Amino acid sequence: MKTIRFTELEGRSPGFFALMAILIAIIGAGIVSALMMHGQGHHITGMTNRIVWGTPHVFAVFLIVAASGALNIASIASVFGRTVYKPLSPLSMVLSVTILVGGLAVLILDLGNPEHLLDVPLTQFLYNSMPSRWTRSVFGWNFILYTGFIFVVGIYLWFSLVPQYKKFSKAASIFAFVWRLALTTGTGLIFGFLVAREAYDAAILAPMFVVYSFAYGLAIFSLVLIPTYIWTGRELGDVIVNRLKSLLGIFVAASLYFVIVLNLTNFYSAAKGEGIQSFLLFGDNSYSSAFWIGQILIGSILPLAIAFYPKLKARGALLTAAAMVVVGGLSQMYVTIIGGQAYPMDMFPGKTVESITNDGGIAAYSPTIYEVLLGLAGIGITIFLVVFAMNVLRILPESLADKDVDPHHSA
Amino acid sequence: MSRKTNQSEGKINQYRRNFLARTTAIAGMTVAPGVILNSVAQAKPVDQPASNKNRWGLLIDANKCSSGCNSCVTACHEENGVTGFGNPETDAQWIRKVKLTDKQTQKVQTIPLMCQHCEHPPCVDVCPTNASMKREDGVVLVDKHACIGCRYCMMACPYGARSFLHEPTTEQKYPRGQGTVESCTLCVHRIDDPNGPRNPACVEACNAEGHKAMWFGDLKDPNSEITKRLKEYGGVQIRADLGLNTGVRYQNLS
Amino acid sequence: MLLRKIIFILAVTAFLPLSAHADSLLPELPKAKKNYNDQTKCVEPVEVMRKSHMDFIMHQRDDTLRKGIRTKQHSLKECIDCHNAPGKDLKVASANDSEHFCSTCHVYTAVQIDCFKCHADKPENTQYRHKITSQAFKQHKFAAQNLNPKTLQLLATEKEGHK
Numbered sequence: 001m002k003t004i005r006f007t008e009l010e011g012r013s014p015g016f017f018a019l020m021a022i023l024i025a026i027i028g029a030g031i032v033s034a035l036m037m038h039g040q041g042h043h044i045t046g047m048t049n050r051i052v053w054g055t056p057h058v059f060a061v062f063l064i065v066a067a068s069g070a071l072n073i074a075s076i077a078s079v080f081g082r083t084v085y086k087p088l089s090p091l092s093m094v095l096s097v098t099i100l101v102g103g104l105a106v107l108i109l110d111l112g113n114p115e116h117l118l119d120v121p122l123t124q125f126l127y128n129s130m131p132s133r134w135t136r137s138v139f140g141w142n143f144i145l146y147t148g149f150i151f152v153v154g155i156y157l158w159f160s161l162v163p164q165y166k167k168f169s170k171a172a173s174i175f176a177f178v179w180r181l182a183l184t185t186g187t188g189l190i191f192g193f194l195v196a197r198e199a200y201d202a203a204i205l206a207p208m209f210v211v212y213s214f215a216y217g218l219a220i221f222s223l224v225l226i227p228t229y230i231w232t233g234r235e236l237g238d239v240i241v242n243r244l245k246s247l248l249g250i251f252v253a254a255s256l257y258f259v260i261v262l263n264l265t266n267f268y269s270a271a272k273g274e275g276i277q278s279f280l281l282f283g284d285n286s287y288s289s290a291f292w293i294g295q296i297l298i299g300s301i302l303p304l305a306i307a308f309y310p311k312l313k314a315r316g317a318l319l320t321a322a323a324m325v326v327v328g329g330l331s332q333m334y335v336t337i338i339g340g341q342a343y344p345m346d347m348f349p350g351k352t353v354e355s356i357t358n359d360g361g362i363a364a365y366s367p368t369i370y371e372v373l374l375g376l377a378g379i380g381i382t383i384f385l386v387v388f389a390m391n392v393l394r395i396l397p398e399s400l401a402d403k404d405v406d407p408h409h410s411a
Numbered sequence: 412m413s414r415k416t417n418q419s420e421g422k423i424n425q426y427r428r429n430f431l432a433r434t435t436a437i438a439g440m441t442v443a444p445g446v447i448l449n450s451v452a453q454a455k456p457v458d459q460p461a462s463n464k465n466r467w468g469l470l471i472d473a474n475k476c477s478s479g480c481n482s483c484v485t486a487c488h489e490e491n492g493v494t495g496f497g498n499p500e501t502d503a504q505w506i507r508k509v510k511l512t513d514k515q516t517q518k519v520q521t522i523p524l525m526c527q528h529c530e531h532p533p534c535v536d537v538c539p540t541n542a543s544m545k546r547e548d549g550v551v552l553v554d555k556h557a558c559i560g561c562r563y564c565m566m567a568c569p570y571g572a573r574s575f576l577h578e579p580t581t582e583q584k585y586p587r588g589q590g591t592v593e594s595c596t597l598c599v600h601r602i603d604d605p606n607g608p609r610n611p612a613c614v615e616a617c618n619a620e621g622h623k624a625m626w627f628g629d630l631k632d633p634n635s636e637i638t639k640r641l642k643e644y645g646g647v648q649i650r651a652d653l654g655l656n657t658g659v660r661y662q663n664l665s
Numbered sequence: 666m667l668l669r670k671i672i673f674i675l676a677v678t679a680f681l682p683l684s685a686h687a688d689s690l691l692p693e694l695p696k697a698k699k700n701y702n703d704q705t706k707c708v709e710p711v712e713v714m715r716k717s718h719m720d721f722i723m724h725q726r727d728d729t730l731r732k733g734i735r736t737k738q739h740s741l742k743e744c745i746d747c748h749n750a751p752g753k754d755l756k757v758a759s760a761n762d763s764e765h766f767c768s769t770c771h772v773y774t775a776v777q778i779d780c781f782k783c784h785a786d787k788p789e790n791t792q793y794r795h796k797i798t799s800q801a802f803k804q805h806k807f808a809a810q811n812l813n814p815k816t817l818q819l820l821a822t823e824k825e826g827h828k
């Protein structure tokens with residue numbers, strides 16, 4: 001195999017500056033929204049005392065879950081020895097970090113009192129991160145998992161970019177792979193620990209997030225990779241694109257399988273089947289449409305069809321499928337996070353409940369523009385950072401043409 | 412339902428046994444004479460920290476709670492300076508009246524619902540900054556100096572007992588501020604009264620209205636009215652299945 | 666905290682040479698209601714308070730909130746009661762006014778105060794404070810409309826008894 005040459009992007013074209021300007025505008029709009037929430041209070045959002053986590057969290061959790069998935073390309077290349085993906089590894093590592101940063105930024109900007117993060121509680125964070133608290137504070141380990149992820153992937157990237165450390169990169173890749181599984185599990189457990197809420201079941205949510213993460217991460221990865229190669233005029237052959245496309249198909253199929261099993265199991269348990277399950281799936285509400293149209297149709301069935309329908313042009317097909325998976329992923333988070341809160345908690349079994357806070361009823365929620373802008377800013381931050389990284393680090397192969405990727409390939 | 416009730420009764424029994432065991436242990440400690448307001452308990456000197464010799468709690472009799480009455484709510488919000496903006500979805504609700512209709516029997520009851528001051532509070536478990544905390548005497552509070560407003564505690568609380576402050580606050584009586592979470596404090600400023608613990612505003616209002624559906628007291632003091640009543644008539648926890656050992660108990664909830 | 670301190674010290678040093686010549690630029694502090702005692706005047710010697718009041722308050726806040734220790738010496742509420750007492754005209758400054766005791770210096774040194782985001786910036790039981798039937802309370806949807814007069818009476822007197 002030819003050695004792959006990695007170079008940074010030029011980053012001087014008008015197109016590049018236009019892209020950066022747009023991204024900065026998106027990020028700026030998000031920050032302004034956050035400042036407004038901060039100045040006027042969260043009442044300008046659609047979030048309430050019943051729907052305490054809203055659209056920003058849909059984006060943030062989606063990004064955090066996708067972050068670990070974006071590392072998959074690198075893991076597949078080194079942990080599982082698929083050398084075809086090797087040229088894509090550095091981008092995969094960098095992207096996974098920038099997605100995580102984007103997601104965390106949204107979480108932090110949404111806080112009611114982010115400045116308190118700087119003030120007192122670092123000691124408390126550390127206290128919460130101590131092993132003795134691990135059975136309790138799931139946020140404690142997530143604090144370690146998130147910062148650690150950035151650190152671990154950073155080292156992995158360093159080992160694989162610097163020739164004399166190459167020999168360690170295999171070990172680092174395995175470590176990073178285990179770490180990413182832990183990270184997604186931890187994110188799932190943030191919800192899994194909410195014992196009082198029927199919608200969140202620890203045993204199911206954590207592995208489910210791991211399965212979803214594969215598809216979400218790969219989708220974002222494809223959405224970054226293809227435009228980059230098109231706009232920079234670098235060669236991108238069909239071999240690699242087709243590989244990614246089938247891989248995405250497999251991941252989507254796995255997620256879909258999981259969703260079906262999960263929902264059937266839930267229907268099997270009678271109480272859940274009648275209650276929250278039929279509410280989310282068959283209720284007359286936005287959650288059931290988000291589930292069927294967003295998650296199942298756009299997020300699963302259509303991308304599956306596109307991925308495995310051979311006659312489509314490879315790049316266009318991958319791009320479309322990936323965009324659909326992202327829409328599906330956001331829908332899934334919407335159903336899980338917001339739908340899960342909208343359904344009333346079962347405090348008094350066998351009784352109908354009425355109160356000023358609508359304890360027994362479905363909580364209403366309609367997101368406002370501020371929330372959406374803040375969520376989009378997370379994606380903006382992700383892209384901005386990865387484009388920036390592509391300009392300063394040598395992480396992109398000069399060519400991904402078929403002959404460079406796969407020497408046995410005969411054109 | 413029956414499973415839940417059995418479980419909770421088991422807990423209460425255990426609870427009672429604990430009280431009995433302690434009775435002998437602290438029998439020497441008698442309540443000082445002349446303590447104000449149905450001799451709730453001994454005064455804590457202001458320079459002393461709250462101690463785990465006490466555990467403050469409430470007992471609420473669902474049969475005595477009057478369905479048309481909202482006095483506890485009004486009194487609580489007045490006492491603590493909890494003002495709203497006319498939007499029940501985003502306004503703070505430290506305590507709320509809940510109307511329950513049994514699906515089988517159609518029996519209607521109302522009860523006040525506030526923070527249950529759990530012994531094992533999920534809100535404290537999940538809080539990333541330790542802003543949610545439990546005092547030694549069992550009162551669960553939010554330390555707003557540390558609260559970052561992430562609302563994870565609100566996700567975790569099984570009773571919807573907490574509120575996020577969606578608007579800037581002014582004219583506070585007790586500290587409360589935009590972007591932080593708050594909930595019933597069990598009127599902790601009254602518990603710490605240098606002249607001895609006083610009934611919380613909600614209990615006081617309920618008594619003043621003549622319904623006398625609420626009792627406040629020390630669950631660890633075998634001589635307090637609340638423990639005696641619990642011992643005699645029992646009392647259930649809401650969502651006893653979660654094993655949180657709440658400090659707020661209900662009677663005649665059926 | 667450290668950062669704030671540094672900013673504070675920088676700000677003070679920056680103004681020192683200036684203030685030596687132009688005393689009139691220095692903030693004018695409203696008089697306290699009374700002396701804590703004759704030697705120290707304030708709850709700690711005045712110089713100590715000027716430099717370290719935030720440490721006392723910070724320490725006290727954790728003791729009070731987390732442990733229930735309610736001594737008055739370093740309590741923010743007492744600071745406010747004494748230093749921001751109503752004037753003869755019964756007017757009380759709010760933290761946004763530059764005449765507010767805390768704001769005088771904090772505006773001068775450009776150090777932001779977070780306290781009053783949550784804490785009352787005015788003493789208890791002064792004219793400003795809404796009574797149970799005041800406008801502020803009516804805003805609340807649980808307005809006292811159907812409270813028994815006895816309860817109202819009780820709540821009102823309760824409040825007076827607070828001090």
Ligand code: SF4
Pocket residue numbers: 525526527528529532533534535551567568569570571572573594
């Ligand atoms: S009732 Fe809710 S807020 Fe109160 S202690 Fe229990 S979990 Fe925390």
Ligand code: SF4
Pocket residue numbers: 537538539540541542543553554557558559560561562563564565591592
């Ligand atoms: S909102 Fe505040 S009290 Fe609640 S979990 Fe977050 S930091 Fe803790």
Ligand code: SF4
Pocket residue numbers: 486487488490491505506525594595596597598599611612613614
């Ligand atoms: S104990 Fe105090 S804070 Fe809690 S509900 Fe009653 S009045 Fe409100």
